[in-house]
Amino acid sequence: MNRAIYLLRHVHIHPLLWIVIALSIATAHFLEVCLLLGIIFIHEMGHAAAASFFSWRIKKITLLPFGGVAEMDEHGNRPLKEEAIVVIAGPLQHVWMVGLAYGLLSFHLISEELFSLFLSYNLMIFLFNLFPVWPLDGGKLVFLLLSLKNSFPSAHRITLLLSFGSLLLFSIAILAAAPTHLNVWIIIAFLFFSLYHEWKQRRYIFMRFLLERHYGKKSSLHNLKPIQADEQELLIHVLEKFQRGCKHPIIVEVDGREKGRLDENELLHAYFTEKRLTDKISDLLFSY
Numbered sequence: 001m002n003r004a005i006y007l008l009r010h011v012h013i014h015p016l017l018w019i020v021i022a023l024s025i026a027t028a029h030f031l032e033v034c035l036l037l038g039i040i041f042i043h044e045m046g047h048a049a050a051a052s053f054f055s056w057r058i059k060k061i062t063l064l065p066f067g068g069v070a071e072m073d074e075h076g077n078r079p080l081k082e083e084a085i086v087v088i089a090g091p092l093q094h095v096w097m098v099g100l101a102y103g104l105l106s107f108h109l110i111s112e113e114l115f116s117l118f119l120s121y122n123l124m125i126f127l128f129n130l131f132p133v134w135p136l137d138g139g140k141l142v143f144l145l146l147s148l149k150n151s152f153p154s155a156h157r158i159t160l161l162l163s164f165g166s167l168l169l170f171s172i173a174i175l176a177a178a179p180t181h182l183n184v185w186i187i188i189a190f191l192f193f194s195l196y197h198e199w200k201q202r203r204y205i206f207m208r209f210l211l212e213r214h215y216g217k218k219s220s221l222h223n224l225k226p227i228q229a230d231e232q233e234l235l236i237h238v239l240e241k242f243q244r245g246c247k248h249p250i251i252v253e254v255d256g257r258e259k260g261r262l263d264e265n266e267l268l269h270a271y272f273t274e275k276r277l278t279d280k281i282s283d284l285l286f287s288y
Contacts (some may be wrong), residue, residue: 007048011041012062020065032117037063039121042097043090043129044068050089054082066187069135075205075212076152080144080245087140094126131170134163135194147244153206155244160199167191210239214268226251231259231282235271238281252281260285 017037024033044061047070051058057073072086098119105115130138142162146155171188178184198205225246229238231254242248242264250262262284270276270284 003049003052007045007052007058007061010048010058010061012060014062014064016065017063035118035121036125039094039097039118039125040068042093043125044070046089046091046093047086050086054078054086056082056086066183066190075208076244077209077212080147084141084144087137087144090137091126091129094122098122131166132162133167133170133191133195134159134198136191139163151241151243152209153202153240156202156205160195160202163195167195206240209244210242210268211272213242214265214272223247224249228253229281230254231280231285233281235267235276235279235281235284239267239271250281252285254282 021030021033024030041063044063048058048061051070051072056078059071059073061070062068070090076083101110101115101118104110105112110118129136130141132138132142134140134143139159143155143159146158150158167188174181174184174188223246225243225248227238227241227248228251229241231252238250248264250264250267251258252260252262259282262281266284270279276283
């Protein structure tokens with residue numbers, strides 16, 4: 001009960017949503033809007049409940065005129081399995097919602113027309129959220145999959161490029177099939193803007209990832225993945241090889257032979273605390 005109250009306190013309603021609700025009343029579409037908002041709310045609460053279970057820091061849960069978003073304050077430093085569960089927890093809510101609606105239909109507690117509308121809305125939101133475009137759930141799953149083998153900045157960059165490509169193809173399809181569908185174009189515009197903003201902020205997002213890794217809550221990372229670095233490499237270039245879900249011992253090499261080893265915390269401390277922004281890896285060997 002306390003956890004539910006905690007999550008509800010983080011719910012925010014975008015001001016434009018009140019205008020949409022008012023228009024739905026004026027145009028006799030209030031029931032449809034309520035169904036959509038209810039489905040979106042439960043979807044986002046699914047993300048938030050899973051995040052709360054893992055003791056994630058939840059910033060806010062916002063209901064938008066055309067969707068919703070559950071914002072976390074973790075910056076990519078939680079175990080990948082946890083993140084996958086939090087992402088999938090949203091779409092999973094549609095399974096029990098449809099099952100419950102079918103049960104109500106079986107006992108003649110709702111009409112077939114209402115069930116059909118509820119089913120179509122659930123299916124639409126479920127499939128749309130799995131579309132491989134950031135920041136939709138599908139885009140986040142792509143980011144997680146790419147993070148298994150790629151560094152954080154590389155996985156993030158590829159995810160955004162794939163998202164741009166997927167959204168462009170989707171836009172072309174809509175242009176051919178339903179060019180006058182205003183609601184879809186508003187959503188497409190919002191997604192393009194979100195991608196553009198994420199692309200412009202990608203360096204800042206990477207720095208937040210490193211800062212959280214250095215100063216934030218220490219996660220128990222059992223997967224050790226050594227990083228081989230030439231002694232002449234700059235510190236920042238080695239940091240750009242850091243992956244999510246991995247602990248990195250740094251093997252410093254000269255002419256292919258090991259010269260010494262460093263812990264990833266030593267690199268983070270040197271970069272953020274000592275401000276050694278232009279140092280080479282070899283400089284750290286003499287310091288530590």
